[in-house]
Amino acid sequence: MKPTKQKQIIVCFDGLFPHGGLVDRLKGIISFYQIAQILGYDFKIIFNNPFDLNLFLEPNNVDWQIDTSKMRWHPTKSKIVYLVNNFEVNPLKLIKNSKAKQFYVYANIDYGKIIFPDLKTEQLENKWRSDFNHLFKKSELLQAKLNEIATDPFIAFHSRFTTLMGDFKDTTTKILSKDQQNTLCNNLMTIINRVKTEQNKSAFVFSDSINFIKFVKQNTQVNIVEGNPFHMDNFINNNNIDGHLKTLIDFFMIAKSDTVYFLNVKPMYNSSFSKYAAIVGQANFEVLEA
Template sequence: MTLKKIKQFLGKKHKKAKLFAHYIKYFSLKPPNQKQIIVCFDGLFPHGGLVDRLKGIISFYQIAQTLGYDFKIIFNNPFDLNLFLQPNNVDWQIDTNKMTWHPTKTKTLYLVNNFDANPLKLIKNSKAKQFYVYANIDYSKTNFPDLNTEQLEHKWRADFNQLFKKSELLEAKLNAITTTPFISFHSRFTTLMGDFKDTTTKVLSVDEQDDLCNNLVTIINRVKAAHNINAFVFSDSINFINFVKQKVQVITIEGQPFHMDNFNKNNDLDGHLKTLIDFFMIAKSETVYFLNLKPMYSSSFSKYAAIVGQANFEVLDA
């Protein structure tokens, strides 16, 4: 067995032990009274950012619909989801004080970053009735293999709107920002600009950062010239945001970019609020442009925001 496989084996064992230790306190010999799927974001494992979490939620809501299961969400880490997104047409809230775990009728599924799984089949073929799920992948293509891209996006948007409505706090913050038509530019650098802690570690030299930023500004100017409306810039790099503001007439959202998995181990509620504001502002765009020059990183943040808002979406990589 190779060292990589040994690490993977030990990692799986560790996660199983962690899940068992967490759920044993809910032990009950009384079987669940209904078929139920509960998607969990409780701090037990890293999940990724906002969109990764939404992917997991929507995927298993779709499965719950298909199989006729009750659907719930536990999202209390690193903040309470209800602060920003609340139940719309589906009551997905759950009283964690009344949670139960049956030794044979309850099952935990850890599918974080598991692109090869078929969770619909896993649940359909299981003898368990209740599932606590940890997931961050969009399985909609697996769930609905006969749908094309446009149909999948329509389904994803409809399911998102079935589950969520914006809280009064989030709605008020969004309404305070311009409502005139605008386009959006979005970029993801992770650690490249040296100002953001993430799962990556690569940092560009100062000269490389300047060259990349100047090339991106050239693209922004070219695209912006073709539109006679305002332009917003969104990014995970405050250094890039500040650079662009000095070079181009664009609008930015106040605040420090912040990762939902809390790499800095603080609990900045304003930072999480900014993430939600960025997402829904991008969703309100006429057109969303994702900037992706090498060696920048891919991101589905603006793509899924565009899906939610039914906005045009385009990748700019040259």
């Protein structure tokens, strides 16, 4: 596609660089969609690695799909903008001040506070949700899978272990001993059972650790969603569509909950996965540290 008179932003997830997980990618997409709105630029997404995004999320009010076979690089009018993990830049100024006509963007950060410095947290979250829904609707495949999980009102618990449970490789390397793993799992279940009793609602547990999910399944009546979780950028067989589908199902199930509780007990890791799911679903969000 030759650069048109209207300037164009194309956010890219094509396998050239690691971007992080689903929510990191969504952060990059939404940030540059917001910039495109402000500047009146055409907006497109290339998301074909490690799967085609439109398998799960399709264009809603914006036609963000692009035929990559028709794209043409122009030496002076095209520009690559690489901002992965770059928290220092003002991307709006960067794009606005460039003379390029077409921007190929690699980004994974929510720049909302920089783009809209006058908005408060709740306003930023409302805008993020609105823009997400403007861009995306669930595919028939994803909606059908979600419909299969019949639920009464429920609360959601989310945890991020990365490598602590020894069940997959990630950017972190620390693995707890079996005794430490059991102690941590039992501590988390104490918290989950306490909150579940207080709320007196059905509950689902979501996690990046299949070992923790198995522990929950074997030791409690708390619900789980079947499937093996993994991280998009660190999955050996990342062509496994069922694995990616599980990530999307978890995200929208968390969004559907009444309240999301993020379990952040030391030495566990932080995650924005459930926070942004809560934003999309307008669910309450709380962090539980003990």
